[in-house]
Amino acid sequence: MPNIVVLVKRVPDTNARIVVSGDRVDLSAVKWVISPYDEFAIETALQHKEAAGGTVTALTLGPSDADKVLKDAKAIGVDEIVRLWDDSWSELDSNAIQSALAQAVTGLGAEVVYCGKTAADTGAGSTGPGVAERLGWASVSNITNASFDGGITVTSPVEGGSARVSVSGNAVISCDKGNMKVRKPNVKGIMMAKRAQVNVVSADAPVSTVSIVSQTPPPAKPAGKKFEGASSAEEVARLLRDEANVI
Amino acid sequence: MSESVIIAEVNKGTVAAVTAELVSAALALGTTPTVVVPCTDASVADGAGFEGVSKTIAVKGDCFTNYDAASWAAAIDAAAPTGIVIAAATPQSKDVAARVAARRGISIVQDVVAIDGMNLTSPIYSGKAMQTVALSGDAAISVRANVFPAAASTAADVSVVDQSGDVATAVQEIIARASARLDVSEANIIISGGRGMGSPDNFSHLEKIADTLGAAVGASRAAVDTWDEIPHSMQVGQTGKTVNPNLYIAVGISGAIQHLAGMRSSKYIVAVNKDADAPIFSHADYGIVATWEEALPVLESAFSSMMA
Numbered sequence A: 001m002p003n004i005v006v007l008v009k010r011v012p013d014t015n016a017r018i019v020v021s022g023d024r025v026d027l028s029a030v031k032w033v034i035s036p037y038d039e040f041a042i043e044t045a046l047q048h049k050e051a052a053g054g055t056v057t058a059l060t061l062g063p064s065d066a067d068k069v070l071k072d073a074k075a076i077g078v079d080e081i082v083r084l085w086d087d088s089w090s091e092l093d094s095n096a097i098q099s100a101l102a103q104a105v106t107g108l109g110a111e112v113v114y115c116g117k118t119a120a121d122t123g124a125g126s127t128g129p130g131v132a133e134r135l136g137w138a139s140v141s142n143i144t145n146a147s148f149d150g151g152i153t154v155t156s157p158v159e160g161g162s163a164r165v166s167v168s169g170n171a172v173i174s175c176d177k178g179n180m181k182v183r184k185p186n187v188k189g190i191m192m193a194k195r196a197q198v199n200v201v202s203a204d205a206p207v208s209t210v211s212i213v214s215q216t217p218p219p220a221k222p223a224g225k226k227f228e229g230a231s232s233a234e235e236v237a238r239l240l241r242d243e244a245n246v247i
Numbered sequence B: 001m002s003e004s005v006i007i008a009e010v011n012k013g014t015v016a017a018v019t020a021e022l023v024s025a026a027l028a029l030g031t032t033p034t035v036v037v038p039c040t041d042a043s044v045a046d047g048a049g050f051e052g053v054s055k056t057i058a059v060k061g062d063c064f065t066n067y068d069a070a071s072w073a074a075a076i077d078a079a080a081p082t083g084i085v086i087a088a089a090t091p092q093s094k095d096v097a098a099r100v101a102a103r104r105g106i107s108i109v110q111d112v113v114a115i116d117g118m119n120l121t122s123p124i125y126s127g128k129a130m131q132t133v134a135l136s137g138d139a140a141i142s143v144r145a146n147v148f149p150a151a152a153s154t155a156a157d158v159s160v161v162d163q164s165g166d167v168a169t170a171v172q173e174i175i176a177r178a179s180a181r182l183d184v185s186e187a188n189i190i191i192s193g194g195r196g197m198g199s200p201d202n203f204s205h206l207e208k209i210a211d212t213l214g215a216a217v218g219a220s221r222a223a224v225d226t227w228d229e230i231p232h233s234m235q236v237g238q239t240g241k242t243v244n245p246n247l248y249i250a251v252g253i254s255g256a257i258q259h260l261a262g263m264r265s266s267k268y269i270v271a272v273n274k275d276a277d278a279p280i281f282s283h284a285d286y287g288i289v290a291t292w293e294e295a296l297p298v299l300e301s302a303f304s305s306m307m308a
């Protein structure tokens, strides 16, 4: 029966206004949530367990304020919650994050890992394939569907369409939205999550070689031109050709 | 001068235009690039000669028949094992680059939109802020399309390396997209429809303009969620695709923050909306306040006569 790990990350709510103060984003006033794609990863992990048995452990790398998203995952239905942290860590680069996560996954004895397609803060999509490579595992990214009839079969995008791909052996699978409906926490789950213990573990992280220089607001766009009425569409078409040179 | 390895973007059996932009990114980093072309037929690499490139390597292997991240990364890494790794910020190349970086125990910076020495800038929080990082060692980076100028093509001096990797996944079946239409992630021009289109049938008006311009058709999440006929693969935004075309035309789309997350970096944005206060107008270079029923026929005939 599979030992399943799902990676969850704490990120600002996607509706949050992102303010920059000095040369860093100021997140002191934002509401924090599970990164949206990680909800699909949790759902896929739970479906895997329902089909094949085993356990689902939610794993996050972060300081103690990340406990909240673990409890949220617990309320949705994962079995165990684990937080990976070392107080000497700050502003880890992708190499450090992936190394530490790979060690924790090994420590948990996992056979399959689900994660989000991209985290809502980084937008990177590096962690799934990066952790897989460090573990020497297969990876499939951006899946839109999964079925568990014996093994794992997923649907992922390829040039010109999508492919149904089967995975035998250990793998990290990153989840897109697809046509999945995610389950929401119920009252019993929320009560259980309140009492749940977060298991804190640590790992070695290599020194970061990518350091943040600055965070800035996006470049302001010059004000656009607004036209009233459908007939202006002709003028806009002309501007696209003559002013913007995009046609 | 340090070295870099460019992973060529191969699309429908040819080297995609963005590869020439990666060469400019490599030069901006002060590196001498080698272009690596993953392929099953080495002749593909003939299209990968660019001014400023020191070598072009066709990495020819059975593993490149289908996409499998593990084997692709292993084969590409073996063919060109040192230097800064540079790939296009397409879903597949970002994925491969992440694995190549992890193989080498180096970091990866995705979606780079500016390079200044060893400082790289990319969007964070879905484009609601930008982040600049400094590299103090080798790294892998992916570069967004339409940011750097294309390097000039030259004849390629190709060396062929036979190199495959252990394939870790098995493709059961390829499901071709229902329409032969361009995917939004591949297009230079995108015309998207939202809930304001009223019904999925009305997307035919967008398709007509798309055919005229050689554009892809996209959609908002409200359109995808409301109508079964509009597949998720068309969705642009936070939980859809991130696109960076030269021109994005939003029709009947209000401009919610999650939609903007996927398209705000488009070079030019046109909005057609009947509500003059729709938030999309604050982000549009050219806004047309009108119903699509009235505006699209005018737009379509203007484009038709331009393209004729």
Ligand SMILES: Cc1cc2nc3c(=O)[nH]c(=O)nc-3n(C[C@H](O)[C@H](O)[C@H](O)COP(=O)(O)OP(=O)(O)OC[C@H]3O[C@@H](n4cnc5c(N)ncnc54)[C@H](O)[C@@H]3O)c2cc1C
Binding pocket: A014, A036, B193, B194, B195, B196, B197, B219, B220, B221, B222, B223, B235, B236, B237, B238, B239, B240, B241, B251, B252, B253, B254, B255, B256, B257, B258, B259, B262, B272, B273, B274, B275, B278, B290, B291, B292, B293
């Ligand atoms: C976690 C999360 C993730 C999300 N991810 C995405 C995402 O990836 N992509 C996305 O798009 N959304 C996403 N959303 C949803 C987003 O918040 C909006 O609900 C959605 O973008 C609205 O789509 P819309 O603009 O088509 O519809 P509406 O907001 O309903 O806007 C319709 C617009 O059409 C105009 N209109 C109506 N009739 C006409 C007419 N005849 N002619 C011209 N204009 C007309 C109206 O004035 C209106 O502005 C997400 C939301 C959440 C919470």
Ligand SMILES: Nc1ncnc2c1ncn2[C@@H]1O[C@H](COP(=O)(O)O)[C@@H](O)[C@H]1O
Binding pocket: A007, A008, A009, A035, A037, A038, A041, A059, A060, A061, A062, A097, A114, A115, A116, A117, A118, A119, A120, A122, A123, A124, A125, A126, A127, A128
């Ligand atoms: N600090 C973290 N803790 C747990 N999971 C993470 C962390 N960072 C990234 N992930 C997982 O990896 C996915 C992709 O993240 P990213 O590579 O940053 O886009 C996320 O959706 C999470 O599932």
